[in-house]
Amino acid sequence: MASSSSKLTLKLLIDSKREKVLFAKASKAIVDFFFNLLCLPIGTVIRILNKNQMVGSLANLYESVENLDETYMQPDQNKDLLLKPSASMSSKISGLLPSVNDSSSNNFVNVFYRCQSHYSRVTCDNNTRCPDCNRPMNSQMIFIGEKVANEISAEKNGFVKGVVTYMVMDDLAIQPMSSISSITLLNKFNVKEVGTLQETVVELDMNQGVNLLKASLESKTVLTNVFLNNHMHCSRAI
Template sequence: MADKSTNNIELKVLVDKGSNKVIFIEPDNDFVDVLFSFMTIPMGTIIRLASKHSDPMVIGCMNNLYESVENIDEQEFRFPKFKDMLLRPANAADFLCNCLKLKLDNAEPRSYFMCSKLCKFLSYNYGTYCPCSYSSTTYGLSSSTMVEKKRLSVASVFVKRRTGFIVADDLQVIPPSASTDSVLFTKLGVVDVHATEELAINIGTAEICNLLLSCLVSKTPLTETLLNPEQEPKLRSTILNQGILNEYQMSGDSMDDEEGKISLNLVVSKSKKMVCYAEVGEDFVNLLYSFLTLPLGFIVKNMKDCSLKGCINHLYKTILDLDGQYMISNHHKEMLVNPKLVPAFCYQNSLIGIEETSYYYEGCKLITDSSSEFNKLKVLGSEDVNAQGFLKGPASFVVTDTLIVRPMSRIFELHVLKDLNVPVTDIENQIVHVGKKEALHLLLASFLCDSALTNTFFGDIKKPKQEQRWIGYTY
């Protein structure tokens, strides 16, 4: 485990000696804060962390989306910075996550600058031209202080100090008043106290990263992370265990309101009842790429009653049901159960329905929660992505069922058909439209399984196809 000389957290672990499994742990609040912070992490960051494993984790189709961004020519983006925004997406709660004792992401803290006139504009870049100026002078912007950014020696990040939580192997976080000891121990599987032993285990960033990845695919992530430290999580598996939605819409169905929807041409195998690939414009690819900027908590929130191989939904439900007396504030809880996007780092036309966070200037400090809209700041440059998306247009792309994205190429389309063993005589075209319902369905399918287009537009999502792993072609 982590060396005691390094920055780490010590856990008191109760283990069942017979099965060699964690029954529960008694952590301090530093660990609970880190655990809760999982909900704020963007999917692009999780994919990047997972790629560092010798056997990289496969998260539905998200890996393919991430690799497609890596492989696409920078010239396809409206600004070069947009590619990096997708590969290293910003966390809207980073000013708090930077205060965690163990940080998963080593990204540099974001800087904030305001005009010397203290007008209602905010920038992430020093020397940005402020709209309040009536001359051609570029005003120097002075650094502002985030009120939440300073870590106090007696303060926590999300939960109040000295609460006394225990955490079960499936990441249910139980406050001290949850039940009587006897009921609690029985619920957690403590039958014979003589069959248990207490361990003190130190963990560092590597173990926290493994815990995050394990909870996506395992019901016992603490056991796998703490008691089997030499083994990387067995992550090469589809997360989906049961379907998300069973409604779908193909051409010919009633389309009462097509305004604002995205059109795409599906190339479908008639015999296999599956989508082989789609021919799309940049608007659909903007939607797909925006999935990488979404925080994990937003996706889990929308999974409803899915039956998952992992237990990340247990952690989310714990936070959702947790009495507010254990949180630093209602705003801190809201940041976890309804995480938002960073202004100027998101694509608002994504049909997904996620909001941007807001910044306010009060008492010479920059904050994210205020009762007064008068002090709300406008982030300069936010219109760059919000209105038009990441990619230049007009442009045409091919998107496979597994969400590999390539610029339009008939040769690539033939490679896809060949790989799927679908003859050209077996395909037909179907025009579909993506609105809010389809966009959300597509998001969940891209996270949960490896046939996102089929499960969104064509197939019965309760019966997912077997995994299809294939190597994309780069031209």
């Protein structure tokens, strides 16, 4: 996770003539952030972005669960499993997304109960009765999954290795960077005038993290959409 003293940055290569980000040079921390988007439950994404900002129909599904009376839910189920799912521990890697977990949903997810006679039956609700013997399933179990996830996250320190710089395309395709790949891309984009290229460094904050998440669900030109209309911290022509 990035500390407050070490801000995350992206170095954008921009075609100023076409007003388009060709690609960005990114560190391991940035790539970890992008890869971590794949770990976020849909319910968490909706809470981060707010229902009003969601495209498509997922927000309607979310609101349907919100409005559904608890009497229609199975007795061993809780709406918070859908509305407030527990995000992967890796969601805390970069600090570029707000935390949407709360204590009530965490307690619900992390506490399990079993039948005293049939150990293979597990529930989240201690009022549930065992389908085998009809006895209350109220014997609490110790859940260690979150601790294990913390240890794994600390050991691996994200998803990718930090020995190289990575190339992030405008559509978020990512690969290790090399001089050959850069030249190949310039040819692919049919760049004829090197003078039209501009290299710009942008600092990332939580607002931009949320904007990147939102744009990744809506667009094939994520970097262009998020950064080209924003204030650039420093820039220089190549």
